[in-house]
Amino acid sequence: MRNAPTTIIVGSLISLLWVASANAQGRPDARTMTCEQAKQLVADLGGVVITTGQRTYQRFVKDRRYCERSEVLRREWTQTLDDRACQVGYRCAPHTQRN
Template sequence: MKSILLGMGLALLASDAYAISRYNAASMSCGEVRATIARDGAAIVRYRSARTGGQLYGRYVRDVRFCASSEQPETTYITTRDTSNCPVYECRPFDLDDDFLLFRHR
């Protein structure tokens, strides 16, 4: 019984380490959003769509270490308080059709 309780307690502590912060880009400048992502490594950011005006959200990362092994960071743009083109990184699956990893015959 003690080992079960100990295991549950450790699981609860470990789950806090994987918590990801959520932010609202409408109340932050582009610099603040980028600094937050740089500090936290990854963050979920809500923002207003530049095309439709609807509410969107995404998970944005500092670098490749915060992406899954089958993903890479790619630049995308979100709307913040001061600009509609704030550059951030978003994890996207590798595109195996771009010949990046293929060897070419001479």
């Protein structure tokens, strides 16, 4: 019975490490996905931040519901594994009035 608390502590630590490693995986990288995979990711999640380059990232959305009221949709392209200019989805951009 003396080992029961040790087993519980070790089990808890393993669980914490597993959760921490899952959270530390980072954001998806468009350069490692096909165009269709990247499009499907945006479609499934609605809005997602995706790595687009070595030091760049972009938030892609599937429709207007994922933008602020003062924003509009703009088509957004990025490089994927199989396409240099894949329209993954849209980005939310500030609405600018034209004179």
